[in-house]
Amino acid sequence: MMTEPHRVQGLNNDDVAADWPAISTGELAWLKGRYLQLGSSNQLRWHSPRPLSAAAIASGSDVDVFIKRHHHSVRSAACLQEEHRFMAHLRAGGIPVSQVLPDRDGNTAIEHGDWTYELHAVGVGSDLYRDAPSWTLLTNTHQAAEAGRMLARLHQAAASYHAPQRSTHLLVARDDLIRSADPIAALKLTLPQRPALARYLARIPWEAELQRHVLPWHQGLAQRLAQEPRLWAHNDWHVSNLLWTQDGSDPHIGTVMDFGLASPTSALFxxxxxxxxxxxxxxxxxxxxxxxxxxxxxxxLQGYRQVLPLSAARVHLLADLLPMVHFDFALSEVEYFEGITGSTANADVAWQPFMLGHPIWFNSPPGQSLLQALHAAA
Structure with a gap:
């Protein structure tokens, strides 16, 4: 049992107190009554340092079990099942997606008190980047190429999956506003249904800041993205969400994890x-x-194109999309911190260095160099 306060990765790669309490042995005991896969497990062997939910690993009857818990205001069981249906489709299509475990009634997500739970079998492979926060560089080009190939395979399998847009904006990566001809007008239309986001934006000159720093990158994007088919996508393809196996000297992806940000966007997104x-x-x-x-x-990019060729025009669009790809998710994080955890400081981080800072960086020499290299690869 944990005796010290749970600590997680903060937005600045720092060590901070968790917004959500660590999963407890009492919760494990309750879950054992719902999930036969937990068997007689009575020990939590690891607690995740990720900050937006709580997660842990327990020893199950046959396999280790990954337990993830969300606050009900962030994910309902119905909302989680949107992800799980997509994952099941991918698994059926041969993609090594982590296996979601059903409870005794066949449910892949259950609610109890203030919480919503999902359980997964721990996947095949080593979690080489377990402690790496998002925005941590991938430093191995062989792994990068393999990640590109697997992402293309996932898109091939996803092409036959059709489901509506996610039922929430919270902590989901969508591209609705990027696809809109007028993102500010489109955002205003959503604010009556997003009171926390509306409250935050009312305190700042958000329209002027977006017009100055972000929307110049949007020029012409909506018309070009209209030609990009909607595709359910992972939307958080960071190496910390992949498990790795070793075949000789070549790394391979054994398991794809964490579809929490998944939604219908596009392959290029x-x-x-x-x-x-x-x-x-x-x-x-x-x-x-x-x-x-x-x-x-x-x-x-090269790994991806080895599986799914991309025309020169689509690679140019990929490069032009890059400074805007964070847009909808940055707003989602502002909404989460303002409305769910009540942290104005974290909401400010989501707005300033994330929403505004990313497109500003792409105007810098290093940012321009990256975009030029992608255009050259077309």
Whole structure:
């Protein structure tokens, strides 16, 4: 049993107190009554340092079990099942997605008190990046190419999956506003249903800041994205969400995890997100050119194109989408911190260095160099 307060990764790669309490042995005892896969397990062997939910690993009857718990205001059981149906489709299509475990009644997500739970079988492979926060650079080009190939395979399997848009904006990566001809007008239409986001934006000159720093990158994007088919996508393709196996000297992906940000976006959106997540050290931009790994970005792209060819026009669109790919999710994080955890300081981080800071960086010499390299790869 844990005796010290649970600590997690903060937004600045720091060690902070968790917003959500660690999963307890009391919760494990209750879950054992619902999940036969837990068997006689009575020990939690590891607690996740991720900050937006609580997660732990317990020893199950046949396999180790990954337990993830969300506050009900962030994920309902019905909302989680949107992810789980997509994952089941991918598994049926041969993608090594982590297996969601059903409870005794066949439910893949259950609610209890203030919480919503989901359980997964721990996947095949080593979690090489278990302690790596998002925005941590991927430094191995062989792994980057393999990640690109697996992402393309996932998109091939996803092409036959059709389901509506997610039922929530919270902590989901969508591209609705990016696809809109007028993102500000489109955002205003959603604010009556998003009171926390509306409350935060009312305190700042958000329209002027978006017009100045973000929307210049949007020029012409909506018309070009209209030609991109909607595709359910992972939308958080960071190496910390992949388990790795070793076949000789070549790394291979054994398991794809964490579909919490999944939604219908597009293949290019997912690939641009992978580049943003893995090739730019967003928390170390003071390092200048050393904060970006263009070779990682190009290896991701090359690996992807080995499985799914991309025309020159689509690679140019990929590069032009990159400075905007964070747009909808940044707003989602502002909404989460303002409305769920009540942290104005974290909401400010989501708005300033995330929403505004990313497109500003793409105007810098290192950012321009990355975009030019992607355009050249077309």
């Amino acid at each position: 997912d690939l641009a997100t992978a580049i943003e997540r893995n090739a730019v050290a967003w928390l170390q931009l003071e390092q200048g050119a050393r904060a970006v790994r263009t070779d990682i970005a190009l290896a991701l």
